[in-house]
Amino acid sequence: QKEVEQNSGPLSVPEGAIASLNCTYSDRGSQSFFWYRQYSGKSPELIMSIYSNGDKEDGRFTAQLNKASQYVSLLIRDSQPSDSATYLCAVKDDKIIFGKGTRLHILP
Amino acid sequence: SQTIHQWPATLVQPVGSPLSLECTVEGTSNPNLYWYRQAAGRGLQLLFYSVGIGQISSEVPQNLSASRPQDRQFILSSKKLLLSDSGFYLCAWSVTGVEQFFGPGTRLTVL
Numbered sequence: 001q002k003e004v005e006q007n008s009g010p011l012s013v014p015e016g017a018i019a020s021l022n023c024t025y026s027d028r029g030s031q032s033f034f035w036y037r038q039y040s041g042k043s044p045e046l047i048m049s050i051y052s053n054g055d056k057e058d059g060r061f062t063a064q065l066n067k068a069s070q071y072v073s074l075l076i077r078d079s080q081p082s083d084s085a086t087y088l089c090a091v092k093d094d095k096i097i098f099g100k101g102t103r104l105h106i107l108p
Numbered sequence: 109s110q111t112i113h114q115w116p117a118t119l120v121q122p123v124g125s126p127l128s129l130e131c132t133v134e135g136t137s138n139p140n141l142y143w144y145r146q147a148a149g150r151g152l153q154l155l156f157y158s159v160g161i162g163q164i165s166s167e168v169p170q171n172l173s174a175s176r177p178q179d180r181q182f183i184l185s186s187k188k189l190l191l192s193d194s195g196f197y198l199c200a201w202s203v204t205g206v207e208q209f210f211g212p213g214t215r216l217t218v219l
Binding site for chain 1: 149150151152154167196198206207208209210211212213215
């Protein structure tokens with residue numbers, strides 16, 4: 001059974017600080033890794049994709065991948081109240097498997 | 109640019125009633141299409157996916173079915189709804205088969 005694990009949270013971070021979201025996965029054959037943001041009552045929105053070990057930066061977001069440790073993370077710099085949402089980690093080999101998400105709350 | 113539509117946005121149905129949810133994609137040709145369900149407290153569950161007209165793969169055995177009558181249209185159906193069918197139904201599309209993009213979703217409540 002392929003699994004993607006995330007801490008459900010809530011993770012509370014002060015405004016302006018760095019939010020760090022983590023994800024582990026079980027399938028060593030996974031090749032593609034994604035982070036989705038889901039606001040309450042809305043559908044998930046793809047915010048980052050990463051395919052090779054290391055860091056990938058896009059604006060305030062940095063995705064980090066370590067395939068040897070089967071670990072993916074998302075860093076959000078200069079956290080804003082608008083970043084408050086549930087963040088879903090997703091991992092793909094032949095199919096995409098989603099984690100249950102981490103609720104992030106940015107404290108004003 | 110690509111746009112994905114789902115309707116209705118919300119739906120309240122009695123147990124045993126039929127269901128039809130529709131998803132359409134604009135701005136792309138021959139996309140892969142997917143139906144997911146997100147139930148309260150649970151992760152996204154892939155229900156069906158399609159790589160072309162009339163081609164449907166089922167991931168979870170249940171009382172739901174899917175059809176793809178046109179290239180950019182994907183329909184989720186049921187003949188008799190169960191209480192356990194309540195949830196947030198999401199249609200997604202992909203051109204590369206890697207990144208998936210979600211529609212706005214349909215929130216279904218079965219009473």
